[in-house]
Amino acid sequence: xxxxxxALLLLAAIGSVFAVxxxxxxxxxxxxxxxxxxxxxxxxxxGAANIVTAIVVTYRGLDTLGEVTVLFLSATIVGLxxxxxxxxxxxxxxxxxxGELLGTGARVLAPLILLLGVYVFVNGHLTPGGGFQGGAxxxxxMLLLLLADPLxxxxxxxxxxxxxxxxxxxxxxxxxxxxxAGGFLDNRILPLGTLGELASAGAIPLIYSLIGLKVGAEFxxxxxxxxxxxxx
Amino acid sequence: MSHLPLALxxxxxxxxxIAAVVAIRGRSLPIAILAAGLVSLVASVLFLVLASPDVAxxxxxxxSGLTTFLFFFVLGRVRGGQDDGQPDGGxx
Amino acid sequence: xxxxxMATGFVLILIGFYGALTNRNLLRMIVAFTIADTGVNIVIVxxxxxxxxxxxxxxxxxxxxxxxxxxIDPVPQALVLTAIVIGLGVTALMLAYAYKLFEKKRTLDIAxxxxxxx
Numbered sequence: 001x002x003x004x005x006x007a008l009l010l011l012a013a014i015g016s017v018f019a020v021x022x023x024x025x026x027x028x029x030x031x032x033x034x035x036x037x038x039x040x041x042x043x044x045x046x047g048a049a050n051i052v053t054a055i056v057v058t059y060r061g062l063d064t065l066g067e068v069t070v071l072f073l074s075a076t077i078v079g080l081x082x083x084x085x086x087x088x089x090x091x092x093x094x095x096x097x098x099g100e101l102l103g104t105g106a107r108v109l110a111p112l113i114l115l116l117g118v119y120v121f122v123n124g125h126l127t128p129g130g131g132f133q134g135g136a137x138x139x140x141x142m143l144l145l146l147l148a149d150p151l152x153x154x155x156x157x158x159x160x161x162x163x164x165x166x167x168x169x170x171x172x173x174x175x176x177x178x179x180x181a182g183g184f185l186d187n188r189i190l191p192l193g194t195l196g197e198l199a200s201a202g203a204i205p206l207i208y209s210l211i212g213l214k215v216g217a218e219f220x221x222x223x224x225x226x227x228x229x230x231x232x
Numbered sequence: 233m234s235h236l237p238l239a240l241x242x243x244x245x246x247x248x249x250i251a252a253v254v255a256i257r258g259r260s261l262p263i264a265i266l267a268a269g270l271v272s273l274v275a276s277v278l279f280l281v282l283a284s285p286d287v288a289x290x291x292x293x294x295x296s297g298l299t300t301f302l303f304f305f306v307l308g309r310v311r312g313g314q315d316d317g318q319p320d321g322g323x324x
Numbered sequence: 325x326x327x328x329x330m331a332t333g334f335v336l337i338l339i340g341f342y343g344a345l346t347n348r349n350l351l352r353m354i355v356a357f358t359i360a361d362t363g364v365n366i367v368i369v370x371x372x373x374x375x376x377x378x379x380x381x382x383x384x385x386x387x388x389x390x391x392x393x394x395x396i397d398p399v400p401q402a403l404v405l406t407a408i409v410i411g412l413g414v415t416a417l418m419l420a421y422a423y424k425l426f427e428k429k430r431t432l433d434i435a436x437x438x439x440x441x442x
Contacts, residue, residue: 007342015334022331029374031397034399050286051398052398053286056402056406063406067409071409074413075413132290136298136409196382196383222302223302226302226419238325252336255359256340256356261349268359271336271359271362275362275365279369282373283377284396287401291408294408294412295362302412302415303419307351309426310351312426313426314351316348
C-alpha cells in the first residue's frame with residue numbers, strides 16, 4: 001500500500017511538471033529558422049520531394065548512422081541472448097499443423113507484402129515512406145512466412161550477410177560523399193535530376209534502399225531468433 | 233468546419249486513454265497486449281491527423297504490427313508465468 | 325488541436341509509468357513501457373504541428389516556392405522516426421531478457437528476483 005502511495009506521489013510530481021510545460025506552450029505561427037532553412041533549400045540542394053527523407057538521410061545523416069548502429073547492436077544482442085546450446089541435430093518439436101487458410105493465404109500474400117515493402121523504400125524520396133517503414137513491412141512479410149511454416153529454418157547466415165553488406169555499403173557511400181562531394185553522406189555524388197522523378201535526389205534512393213534492406217534483415221533476424229527458442 | 237478535426241482528435245485521444253488503462257489493468261495478459269496494440273494503432277491515426285504521414289506509417293508498421301507480434305511470440309514461450317505477480321493471480 | 329494531442333501524450337506517459345511502477349509481472353511492465361514510449365512520440369509530433377498547414381512533402385499541390393508558407397515543421401518528424409524504430413529494438417531486448425529470466429527461475433514475478441538486494 002505504501003509503495004502504491006509513493007508511486008502515485010511520484011507520478012503527481014511528474015504530472016505537475018508536465019502541466020507547467022503544457023500551460024506555457026504556445027504554438028508557433030511561422031516556421032522557426034531551422035525548419036525555414038530546410039523548407040527553402042531542400043528542393044534546390046537535395047532534390048528530394050519528401051523533406052523528412054532529406055533530413056533523415058542527408059542533412060542529419062549522421063544521426064541515422066547512429067540509429068542503424070543501435071539497431072544492429074540490439075539485433076545482435078537478441079541473437080546472442082537467445083542462442084540455444086550448440087547442437088546441430090536438434091530435432092524440431094512436434095507442432096500442430098497450420099490450417100489450410102493460413103498456408104495458402106501466406107503463399108499468395110507474402111510476395112505482395114515483400115513487393116510493397118520494396119516499393120516503399122525505393123520511393124522514399126517522393127512519397128511518405130522510406131527505409132525504416134519499408135524494412136518493417138519486409139519483416140512483416142517474413143513473419144507471415146514464419147507463421148505459415150513454423151518448421152522452416154531461416155538461414156541466419158544469409159540474413160546476417162545481407163545485413164553486413166548493406167551496412168558496409170552504407171558507410172562506403174558516406175565516405176564516398178566525403179571524397180567526391182561536400183561531406184559525409186552527401187547525396188550529390190549522383191546527379192540530382194528533376195524533382196519528382198524516381199531517378200532523382202542523387203544517392204538518396206540508393207542509401208534508403210540499403211537502409212531498408214538492413215532494417216528488414218535485422219528485424220527478421222530478431223523474429224527468427226525468437227521463434228527458434230524452445231517452449232519452456 | 234474547423235470543429236470536425238478537433239472532434240476527431242478528441243475522440244481519438246479518449247479512445248487511446250481508455251485502451252491504455254485497459255492495457256495496464258486488464259485481467260489477462262493477452263488482453264493487455266492487444267490493448268497496447270490498439271493504443272499504437274489509434275496513435276498512428278492521430279499522427280495522420282497531425283499532418284505527419286511518415287511517422288504514421290512507421291508507427292502502424294512497427295508499433296502495432298511488429299511489437300504485438302513480438303509480445304505474443306514471447307507469451308507463447310513463457311506459458312507458465314502469465315499470472316505471476318498479480319494480486320489475484322498465480323501463487324508461485 | 326495540438327494542445328489536446330499533447331495533453332493526451334502526457335497522460336499516456338503517466339499511465340505507462342504507473343503501470344511500470346505497480347505491476348509485478350515482467351511482461352506487464354514491458355507493455356507499460358511501450359505505452360509510455362508511444363506517449364513520448366505523440367508529444368514530440370504534437371510540438372511540430374502548426375494550425376492550417378499540411379505535411380512537409382512537395383508534390384503537385386505544394387510547389388517548392390510556397391513550401392515555407394504551407395508546411396509544418398519537419399524536424400520533429402525526423403526525430404520521432406528514429407525514436408519509434410529504436411523503441412522497437414529496446415522492446416525486443418527487454419523481451420529476450422524476460423524469456424531468459426523465466427528460463428532460469430520459472431517465474432515472471434519481479435519480487436522473486438532478489439539476488440541483487442541487500
